[in-house]
Amino acid sequence: xxxxxxxxxxxxxxxxxxxxxxxxxxxxxxxxxxxxxxxxxxxxxxxxxxxxxxxxxxxxxxxxxxxxxxxxxxxxxxxxxxxxxxxxxxxxxxxxxxxxxxxxxxxxxxxxxxxxxxxxxxxxxxxxxxxxxxxxxxxxxxxxxxxxxxxxxxxxxxxxxxxxxxxxxxxxxxxxxxxxxxxxxxxxxxxxxxxxxxxxxxxxxx
Amino acid sequence: xxxxxxxxxxxxxxxxxxxxxxxxxxxxxxxxxxxxxxxxxxxxxxxxxxxxxxxxxxxxxxxxxxxxxxxxxxxxxxxxxxxxxxxxxxxxxxxxxxxxxxxxxxxxxxxxxxxxxxxxxxxxxxxxxxxxxxxxxxxxxxxxxxxxxxxxxxxxxxxxxxxxxxxxxxxxxxxxxxxxxxxxxxxxxxxx
Numbered sequence: 133x134x135x136x137x138x139x140x141x142x143x144x145x146x147x148x149x150x151x152x153x154x155x156x157x158x159x160x161x162x163x164x165x166x167x168x169x170x171x172x173x174x175x176x177x178x179x180x181x182x183x184x185x186x187x188x189x190x191x192x193x194x195x196x197x198x199x200x201x202x203x204x205x206x207x208x209x210x211x212x213x214x215x216x217x218x219x220x221x222x223x224x225x226x227x228x229x230x231x232x233x234x235x236x237x238x239x240x241x242x243x244x245x246x247x248x249x250x251x252x253x254x255x256x257x258x259x260x261x262x263x264x265x266x267x268x269x270x271x272x273x274x275x276x277x278x279x280x281x282x283x284x285x286x287x288x289x290x291x292x293x294x295x296x297x298x299x300x301x302x303x304x305x306x307x308x309x310x311x312x313x314x315x316x317x318x319x320x321x322x323x324x325x326x327x328x329x330x331x332x333x334x335x336x337x338x
Numbered sequence: 339x340x341x342x343x344x345x346x347x348x349x350x351x352x353x354x355x356x357x358x359x360x361x362x363x364x365x366x367x368x369x370x371x372x373x374x375x376x377x378x379x380x381x382x383x384x385x386x387x388x389x390x391x392x393x394x395x396x397x398x399x400x401x402x403x404x405x406x407x408x409x410x411x412x413x414x415x416x417x418x419x420x421x422x423x424x425x426x427x428x429x430x431x432x433x434x435x436x437x438x439x440x441x442x443x444x445x446x447x448x449x450x451x452x453x454x455x456x457x458x459x460x461x462x463x464x465x466x467x468x469x470x471x472x473x474x475x476x477x478x479x480x481x482x483x484x485x486x487x488x489x490x491x492x493x494x495x496x497x498x499x500x501x502x503x504x505x506x507x508x509x510x511x512x513x514x515x516x517x518x519x520x521x522x523x524x525x526x527x528x529x530x
Contacts, residue, residue, distance in 0.1 A: 203389065
């Protein structure tokens with residue numbers, strides 16, 4: 133309970149705002165001390181003065197009051213409508229931006245996936261071409277010299293042209309350089325015409 | 339309207355229920371208007387300020403903390419609006435003009451203040467006039483406490499919350515103001 137002066141407690145009591153416990157204490161105090169009773173009477177008189185102020189309803193005609201009330205009510209309704217419209221617009225705008233960002237994200241993912249697919253396909257094709265050439269060279273190296281026909285030489289020529297056309301000789305890509313190493317290894321195994329190995333191969337055949 | 343009912347009504351208002359807003363206006367409009375009218379002594383201005391108070395409530399109700407007392411919050415908005423208006427008037431004393439409903443004559447702020455509220459059929463006209471004059475002589479803060487108590491129909495505890503000062507201070511102001519009011523009335527009666 134807050135500590136109040138006697139005059140303040142009396143004012144609270146006469147205005148009907150004092151709790152029952154505090155009220156009982158105040159009544160007891162007032163009944164015991166004549167000075168307190170005087171203070172209480174004064175507070176009561178003060179409060180009655182306040183109550184003599186005329187009420188507003190008795191001073192303004194009902195038509196004016198009603199007109200003002202209607203105006204306030206209408207203004208509030210308009211404001212509520214406006215607020216609701218603003219809120220709806222805000223939600224719509226937020227949803228639109230969200231949808232746009234989702235669409236943009238999906239488009240970006242699609243572009244990245246397509247890029248990856250194209251690069252992978254390209255690399256795979258290069259890989260296949262290299263392996264194809266490698267196997268042709270290997271085949272050539274393993275076949276005996278007299279049986280190397282013009283056909284197989286043409287095949288090697290076409291493989292090299294194909295690799296050249298697809299920039300496989302460009303050493304920029306890892307796949308290209310590794311493939312080139314394998315090709316050179318395969319080419320190294322082909323015995324040169326007139327070499328000891330070639331002569332040996334021809335002798336063996338004879 | 340008790341606190342529980344007010345809470346339910348406010349929840350409905352927050353949900354955008356127009357009937358709830360009507361009910362809220364209905365419950366508080368007259369008290370707010372009575373206080374604003376007595377504070378400004380200008381019926382049209384009081385009407386505008388009360389309307390503005392409700393519009394602020396519409397704007398701010400989402401952020402209103404339900405643990406607080408709604409009455410105190412509502413009246414604090416109005417008290418601040420009245421204070422802002424008084425300050426603006428002191429800085430830039432422009433005379434607003436309103437049209438008298440009955441005669442159609444133009445009434446300025448100053449005239450409205452002099453003429454005071456319309457006549458009261460219930461109370462004795464001279465006594466009422468004296469009471470208004472006595473009220474006019476009170477310091478602003480003291481008068482505000484009495485007007486909030488009488489026209490705002492607020493308990494002193496809520497007045498303390500509205501004016502953001504301790505209950506003891508509000509009671510001291512009320513006591514002092516009522517004392518002055520009584521002295522003024524008694525002196526006036528004796529001289530009359």
